[in-house]
Amino acid sequence: xxxxxxxxxxxxxxxxxxxxxxxxxxxxxxxxxxxxxxxxxxxxxxxxxxxxxxxxxxxxxxxxxxxxxxxxxxxxxxxxxxxxxxxxxxxxxxxxxxxxxxxxxxxxxxxxxxxxxxxxxxxxxxxxxxxxxxxxxxxxxxxxxxxxxxxxxxxxxxxxxxxxxxxxxxxxxxxxxxxxxxxxxxxxxxxxxxxxxxxxxxxxxxxxxxxxxxxxxxxxxxxxxxxxxxxxxxxxxxxxxxxxxxxxxxxxxxxxxxxxxxxxxxxxxxxxxxxxxxxxxxxxxxxxxxxxxxxxxxxxxxxxxxxxxxxxxxxxxxxxxxx
Amino acid sequence: xxxxxxxxxxxxxxxxxxxxxxxxxxxxxxxxxxxxxxxxxxxxxxxxxxxxxxxxxxxxxxxxxxxxxxxxxxxxxxxxxxxxxxxxxxxxxxxxxxxxxxxxxxxxxxxxxxxxxxxxxxxxxxxxxxxxxxxxxxxxxxxxxxxxxxxxxxxxxxxxxxxxxxxxxxxxxxxxxxxxxxxxxxxxxxxxxxxxxxxxxxxxxxxxxxxxxxxxxxxxxxxxxxxxxxxxxxxxxxxxxxxxxxxxxxxxxxxxxxxxxxxxxxxxxxxxxxxxxxxxxxxxxxxxxxxxxxxxxxxxxxxxxxxxxxxxxxxxxxxxxx
Ligand SMILES: Nc1ncnc2c1ncn2[C@@H]1O[C@H](COP(=O)(O)OP(=O)(O)OP(=O)(O)O)[C@@H](O)[C@H]1O
Ligand SMILES: [Mg+2]
Numbered sequence: 270x271x272x273x274x275x276x277x278x279x280x281x282x283x284x285x286x287x288x289x290x291x292x293x294x295x296x297x298x299x300x301x302x303x304x305x306x307x308x309x310x311x312x313x314x315x316x317x318x319x320x321x322x323x324x325x326x327x328x329x330x331x332x333x334x335x336x337x338x339x340x341x342x343x344x345x346x347x348x349x350x351x352x353x354x355x356x357x358x359x360x361x362x363x364x365x366x367x368x369x370x371x372x373x374x375x376x377x378x379x380x381x382x383x384x385x386x387x388x389x390x391x392x393x394x395x396x397x398x399x400x401x402x403x404x405x406x407x408x409x410x411x412x413x414x415x416x417x418x419x420x421x422x423x424x425x426x427x428x429x430x431x432x433x434x435x436x437x438x439x440x441x442x443x444x445x446x447x448x449x450x451x452x453x454x455x456x457x458x459x460x461x462x463x464x465x466x467x468x469x470x471x472x473x474x475x476x477x478x479x480x481x482x483x484x485x486x487x488x489x490x491x492x493x494x495x496x497x498x499x500x501x502x503x504x505x506x507x508x509x510x511x512x513x514x515x516x517x518x519x520x521x522x523x524x525x526x527x528x529x530x531x532x533x534x535x536x537x538x539x540x541x542x543x544x545x546x547x548x549x550x551x552x553x554x555x556x557x558x559x560x561x562x563x564x565x566x567x568x569x570x571x572x573x574x575x576x577x578x579x580x581x582x583x584x585x586x587x588x589x590x591x592x
Numbered sequence: 593x594x595x596x597x598x599x600x601x602x603x604x605x606x607x608x609x610x611x612x613x614x615x616x617x618x619x620x621x622x623x624x625x626x627x628x629x630x631x632x633x634x635x636x637x638x639x640x641x642x643x644x645x646x647x648x649x650x651x652x653x654x655x656x657x658x659x660x661x662x663x664x665x666x667x668x669x670x671x672x673x674x675x676x677x678x679x680x681x682x683x684x685x686x687x688x689x690x691x692x693x694x695x696x697x698x699x700x701x702x703x704x705x706x707x708x709x710x711x712x713x714x715x716x717x718x719x720x721x722x723x724x725x726x727x728x729x730x731x732x733x734x735x736x737x738x739x740x741x742x743x744x745x746x747x748x749x750x751x752x753x754x755x756x757x758x759x760x761x762x763x764x765x766x767x768x769x770x771x772x773x774x775x776x777x778x779x780x781x782x783x784x785x786x787x788x789x790x791x792x793x794x795x796x797x798x799x800x801x802x803x804x805x806x807x808x809x810x811x812x813x814x815x816x817x818x819x820x821x822x823x824x825x826x827x828x829x830x831x832x833x834x835x836x837x838x839x840x841x842x843x844x845x846x847x848x849x850x851x852x853x854x855x856x857x858x859x860x861x862x863x864x865x866x867x868x869x870x871x872x873x874x875x876x877x878x879x880x881x882x883x884x885x886x887x888x889x890x891x892x893x894x895x896x897x898x899x900x901x902x903x904x905x906x907x908x909x910x911x912x913x914x
Contacts, residue, residue: 329817365818368676370811373830375837375909384829385819416909432815 273300273339274472275324275361275440280326282319282334282496290333292547293319295496297336299310301440306473308468308504310519311493312542318366318477319496321442324474325357359389362433366444366476368425372417378428379403379413385435402431406461410488421521423454430461433467441466442474447482459486482509492516495543495553498572502579511583515554552584560585595855596910597905605898611892615664620883621655623656676876681884685866689888691761691913692858692865695781696850699788704843707793708785708836715835716827718805727801739856742787748859749783759862784861788854792846799842804835812856839910841900848896852889 283292294316301307309317313397322328324338324469326345338345340360348356365371372382378400400410406427417425426446433441443462449454463486483490483504490504500513512516516537519537540557543549544575549556555565562584572580573587637645646652651660662833665672671681707730714726733741752759757763764775808831816826851866857866866885873881905911 308741322814327814355821357818359820360768363815363818365811365815367811371815373816373834375834375907376830384816384821388820414639416911419913432819524651 271302274303274308274341275301276339278337279321282323283333285331289546293496293545295527297498301472301474303472304470306475306487308487308490309474309476309493310479310483310490314542315493316495316496318444321363321444321476324442325361325363329588356524358385358438359436360438361442362438363442364429364433364443364446368422371429371528372425374417377414377424378417382432382435385432389436391436400435406431422450423458426450426458439472444476445458480508492519495548496545500581506579511587512575513583514558514560601901605894608894610648613666616883616887617659620879638734653685671904674878674881676878681880685884685888688864688866689871691863692851692854692867695784695863695865696854699785700847700850702789703792704796707796708796708839712804712832715801715804730794730797731789734798738787738791739859739860741790742857742860744905745783745787761864784857784863787857796843800835800839803838804831807831809834837904841904842908844896844900844903848893851892
C-alpha cells in the first residue's frame with residue numbers, strides 16, 4: 270500500500286466556552302490514501318465538523334488543538350502562518366456544511382471563487398477558470414454573477430463544491446454536502462462528487478450522519494461517537510454488518526439513502542448524544558447501549574481489531590462475539 | 593435596484609410627509625387659538641386693527657378655509673411670515689440652514705469615521721485592553737448629554753484657555769474673505785463640531801462593534817480564512833463591509849435627527865443655524881416660524897430615512913435583487 274497522503278494522529282480538540290472547556294474531539298487517528306474516499310459518520314455534535322476545521326486549522330481562536338495532522342509528512346498544526354495560508358485550499362479544501370451561511374451574502378459567487386484563485390495565483394485567467402469550474406459542477410457560467418440568495422439550495426451546494434475545487438486541491442473535505450437538500454438533489458450532488466472524485470483523482474473525506482450514503486460513496490468508513498472513532502472498516506461492511514452497537518443503531522436509522530427523518534434520534538436508540546462537557550465514564554456509549562455489560566461503565570475501550578481490516582471499540586469485539 | 597422596493601419606499605415617505613404637513617396645521621392651531629390676542633396682549637386694538645392683523649397673519653376665515661390656504665401656500669413653499677422679524681419664514685430658514693448643514697455634516701462625517709474605526713478595533717481585538725478602553729470611551733461619550741459636554745468644552749477651551757472663540761460663526765466685525773474667512777469659520781466651528789462628533793461617535797462605535805462581532809461568527813469568514821486569505825483581508829473584504837450595513841443606515845437616519853437635534857449645541861455656541869433659530873422662535877413664541885421649522889425638521893427626518901432605506905437597498909443585494 271502507498272504511503273498515506275494525510276495522516277491524522279491522536280487529534281484532540283478542546284473548544285473554549287463561557288461554561289468551560291469543551292472537549293469535542295478526544296484522540297482521533299486515521300489515514301487517507303491518495304485517490305481514496307474516507308467516510309466519517311456520527312450523530313450531530315460528535316465532532317465531525319470539528320475535525321474538518323482542525324485539518325485546515327480554521328477553528329475559532331483560542332481553541333486548543335493537539336496531535337498531528339501530517340500532510341505528506343508535514344504537520345499542518347505546526348506550520349508557520351505563511352506556509353499554512355499557502356497550503357490552505359491548494360492542498361486541502363473544505364466544502365463547508367450549510368451552504369447558505371458559508372457563502373458571503375453580499376458578494377457575487379463568481380467573485381468569491383475568483384478570490385481563492387487570485388490568492389494562490391494558480392491560474393492567470395481567473396474569470397475563465399470560474400466559468401470552467403461552474404460548468405464542471407453543472408451550473409451555467411453566467412451564474413457567476415449571481416448572489417447566493419438568488420440560487421437554490423442545490424445550486425449553492427454546487428457553488429461551494431466549485432469553490433473548493435478552485436485551486437486543484439489534493440484533499441477535498443466534504444462536510445455534510447447533501448444534508449440540507451431534498452432527496453432528488455441529494456442524489457445529483459452525490460453523483461457529482463463521485464464523478465469529480467474519479468475524474469480529478471481526488472482524495473476525499475466525506476462527512477455525514479448517514480451511513481447508507483457512505484456505503485455508496487466510500488470504500489472505508491469511520492463511525493464517531495462523543496469525539497472518538499468507535500468503529501472503522503470497509504464502508505459496505507460497516508453499514509451491512511456493524512460490530513459496534515452504536516454503528517448498528519446508526520445503520521438502522523437510515524435504511525434508505527436520503528431519509529433524514531430520524532437525524533437527531535437514530536431509531537431504537539434511547540437518550541441524547543452526550544454533552545462533550547460531561548462524557549460518561551468507561552465506554553461513553555454505555556448509557557444508551559442495548560447490550561451493555563456490567564464492566565462497560567469502567568472499561569477503557571479502545572479500537573480493537575474486529576476482523577478483515579476492521580476495528581471497533583466495544584467489549585463484545587474484545588470478547589470475540591458479535592453484539 | 594428593483595423598482596418595487598424603490599417605489600414602495602418613496603411612496604411611504606411621501607405619505608408620511610403628507611401626514612406631517614396636515615398634522616402640523618392642527619398642532620399649531622391647538623396650541624394657540626388666537627395669536628393676535630396673545631401677541632398684542634395689553635395693547636388696545638380696535639376691531640378693525642384686529643381684523644387687519646388677522647388677515648396679515650392668515651388667521652381670518654373658518655378653520656376649513658385656513659387649512660386649504662395653508663396647503664396651497666405650503667405647496668408653494670410659502671410658510672408664512674415670522675411674527676418676530678416679519679420676514680418670510682422660508683427665506684429665513686433657507687438662510688439659516690447652511691450653517692447647520694455645515695456643522696452637522698462635518699460632525700457626522702467625523703463621528704462616522706472615528707466611530708466606525710473605534711468599533712472595528714474594539715471588535716477585532718475583543719477582550720483586550722484596546723477593546724475595554726475604546727468601548728469604555730464610547731459608552732462615556734454616548735451617555736454624556738450634548739449640552740453638558742458642549743458647556744464643558746466651552747468653559748475649558750474657549751473661556752479658560754481662550755484657544756477658541758466662545759460663539760458665533762465669524763469674528764464680529766471681521767471683513768476677511770476667501771481662505772482667511774474659511775479659516776475663521778472653521779475656527780468657530782471647531783468646538784460645536786467637536787461636541788456633536790463626540791456626542792454621536794460613541795453610538796456608532798458601539799453599534800459597529802456589536803455588528804462586527806456578530807459578523808465575525810459567520811461561517812463565511814471561516815471559509816474566507818480556509819481559502820488562505822490573510823486575516824486583514826478577511827477582515828477588510830468580508831467582515832467589515834457586511835458589518836457596516838446597519839451602521840450606514842443608522843448614520844443616515846441620525847443625520848435627519850441631528851439637523852433638529854443641534855438646538856442645544858447651537859444655542860450654547862451661538863451658532864447661527866436652525867437650532868438657534870428654533871431657540872429664539874420658542875421665546876416668542878413665533879408660531880409661523882416654529883411651524884415652518886417643525887415642518888423642515890420632520891421633512892429632514894423623513895428624507896434621510898428614505899435615504900437610509902435606499903442606501904441599504906443599494907448596498908445589500910438581498911434587498912436589491914429579487
Ligand atoms: N465554537 C465552539 N465553541 C464551543 N463548543 C463548540 C464550538 N463549535 C462546536 N462546539 C461543540 O463541539 C461539539 C462538536 O461539534 P461539531 O460541529 O464538530 O459537531 P458535528 O459532528 O459536526 O455535528 P453536526 O452533525 O450537527 O454538524 C458539539 O457539542 C458542539 O456543541
Ligand atoms: Mg457538522
